[in-house]
Amino acid sequence: MGREVERAQIAIDRAKAGKHVAMVSSGDPGVYGMAGIVLEVAAKDPNPVPVEVVPGVTAATAASAILGAPLISDFAVISLSDLLTPWEKIECRLEAVSQADVSIVLYNPQSQGRIEPLAKAYEIMLKHINPQTPVGIVRQAGREGQTSTITTLKDMLNYNIDMVTTIVIGNSATKVINGKMVTARGYDLSS
Amino acid sequence: MGREVERAQIAIDRAKAGKHVAMVSSGDPGVYGMAGIVLEVAAKDPNPVPVEVVPGVTAATAASAILGAPLISDFAVISLSDLLTPWEKIECRLEAVSQADVSIVLYNPQSQGRIEPLAKAYEIMLKHINPQTPVGIVRQAGREGQTSTITTLKDMLNYNIDMVTTIVIGNSATKVINGKMVTARGYDLSS
Numbered sequence: 351m352g353r354e355v356e357r358a359q360i361a362i363d364r365a366k367a368g369k370h371v372a373m374v375s376s377g378d379p380g381v382y383g384m385a386g387i388v389l390e391v392a393a394k395d396p397n398p399v400p401v402e403v404v405p406g407v408t409a410a411t412a413a414s415a416i417l418g419a420p421l422i423s424d425f426a427v428i429s430l431s432d433l434l435t436p437w438e439k440i441e442c443r444l445e446a447v448s449q450a451d452v453s454i455v456l457y458n459p460q461s462q463g464r465i466e467p468l469a470k471a472y473e474i475m476l477k478h479i480n481p482q483t484p485v486g487i488v489r490q491a492g493r494e495g496q497t498s499t500i501t502t503l504k505d506m507l508n509y510n511i512d513m514v515t516t517i518v519i520g521n522s523a524t525k526v527i528n529g530k531m532v533t534a535r536g537y538d539l540s541s
Numbered sequence: 542m543g544r545e546v547e548r549a550q551i552a553i554d555r556a557k558a559g560k561h562v563a564m565v566s567s568g569d570p571g572v573y574g575m576a577g578i579v580l581e582v583a584a585k586d587p588n589p590v591p592v593e594v595v596p597g598v599t600a601a602t603a604a605s606a607i608l609g610a611p612l613i614s615d616f617a618v619i620s621l622s623d624l625l626t627p628w629e630k631i632e633c634r635l636e637a638v639s640q641a642d643v644s645i646v647l648y649n650p651q652s653q654g655r656i657e658p659l660a661k662a663y664e665i666m667l668k669h670i671n672p673q674t675p676v677g678i679v680r681q682a683g684r685e686g687q688t689s690t691i692t693t694l695k696d697m698l699n700y701n702i703d704m705v706t707t708i709v710i711g712n713s714a715t716k717v718i719n720g721k722m723v724t725a726r727g728y729d730l731s732s
Contacts, residue, residue: 355728406602424626443643536626
């Protein structure tokens with residue numbers, strides 16, 4: 351904690367000194383990345399340097415492509431890290447989105463060796479979502495050592511889940527076809 | 542409607558005939574794109590051809606980068622098109638995510654000249670979300686003719702919104718700083 355602010359400040363200071371500076375952030379800088387803090391630090395200055403955000407591929411869509419097409423319809427993205435967000439707020443969000451019948455993407459499912467957030471999220475989701483709903487678990491999405499598994503909500507905790515894992519929970523229209531996790535949008539395929 | 546199934550079938554038929562086929566879908570093919578229907582059509586065959594999904598930049602993250610960093614924390618993505626999803630289901634989802642204090646991205650806000658879905662979504666969101674919450678409106682994100690505006694939830698219907706518009710509603714931590722829409726993650730910037 352705090353290193354992000356320091357990195358942003360160094361980048362802004364160099365830009366103010368006349369350099370062209372690129373701040374690299376894995377995935378999409380605008381999704382749990384560095385874009386926000388860089389804009390916040392820049393705006394503290396009475397004469398702020400211009401900042402351009404370049405979008406990328408975030409873990410949600412990277413993992414989705416690996417699994418099939420689980421996010422083809424409405425979805426929510428929730429981080430289970432309570433370093434910056436109070437756990438009570440995360441719980442409220444999980445309660446709400448679990449009742450919305452949208453696909454759910456969990457970022458940071460295990461935060462620094464703590465398994466409680468994921469265990470609590472699992473209990474909340476099981477209250478509202480069919481336990482047989484397909485769940486995709488992707489480690490190191492788009493990176494060396496990438497692995498992926500498709501299981502069910504009920505069984506998801508039986509798998510290796512860590513800081514570099516993205517979990518995608520389907521909605522009531524999600525099925526596993528030909529080894530891929532696909533959320534049906536409702537097209538008529540009968541012809 | 543139906544043209545998507547037809548396009549997917551043509552692509553699969555050509556792949557079965559031995560061709561390498563690329564199906565192009567704007568944005569990310571896995572977010573309201575062609576990935577799902579191609580996988581569904583492919584899986585109808587007893588000996589399905591392999592399909593690889595290549596992720597892209599979806600309108601949510603493209604619009605976010607243009608606006609600043611409104612999606613830096615948890616968010617939900619909802620399409621207001623009721624061509625494939627019953628309107629009652631879309632309403633339930635809007636009710637749920639409006640109470641979750643997450644940023645909300647609306648796709649397809651105006652569907653074929655119909656303004657009712659957006660007007661209803663506006664009423665639902667106003668029941669639960671502070672009317673002064675920043676809202677970003679981006680047309681043609683990442684394309685020729687791109688425009689963007691930052692307003693408030695209360696005033697969002699005063700702007701030109703059509704089929705190629707993406708709307709981003711902030712959460713309670715979203716503010717406008719130096720002309721950018723930024724959701725604060727909670728970093729301490731006091732130093």
